[in-house]
Amino acid sequence: MKDVSIKGIILAASVATTIDWLSAAGAGLLFRALISFQPFERTIFFMYLIYLIIGTFSTIFGGYIAASIGKKAPYKNALIFGVLGVVLALIMILFTTRTDIYPLWYSGISFFGLIPFSLLGAYLFLRKKSSRNSF
Numbered sequence: 001m002k003d004v005s006i007k008g009i010i011l012a013a014s015v016a017t018t019i020d021w022l023s024a025a026g027a028g029l030l031f032r033a034l035i036s037f038q039p040f041e042r043t044i045f046f047m048y049l050i051y052l053i054i055g056t057f058s059t060i061f062g063g064y065i066a067a068s069i070g071k072k073a074p075y076k077n078a079l080i081f082g083v084l085g086v087v088l089a090l091i092m093i094l095f096t097t098r099t100d101i102y103p104l105w106y107s108g109i110s111f112f113g114l115i116p117f118s119l120l121g122a123y124l125f126l127r128k129k130s131s132r133n134s135f
Helices: 006-034 040-069 074-095 104-112 114-133
Strands: none
Touching (some): 006 040, 040 074, 040 104, 040 114, 074 104, 074 114, 104 114
16 A cells, blocks of 8 residues: 555545536536527536536546556556545435436446546556656
């Protein structure tokens, strides 16, 4: 456990959560603007799509941060960050009274993508690191 950076994992989770909350606020404003131009169902679909894209980005970025701070074991740190996301998602599912508030495609991609996307962040960090060392 010496190679695990708790600081990196906490920072990654904080940054990813902040990006997610800010994107939710921004998408809410965008939703209000779009609702007058498009049918409600199409607007909702695009809102979920925006949430999914930004959530995927925040998970990849969180994995990147966890890997970059935990340089001794970047994949392990990114994996722990992803597992933390899964645990938090499961806790939210267990304590949410309504399970039908998100479409199944959105819930599936966002839940099952947590670990692979966080590992992708570690991969991108290592790729960037190796490209810097090759010059």
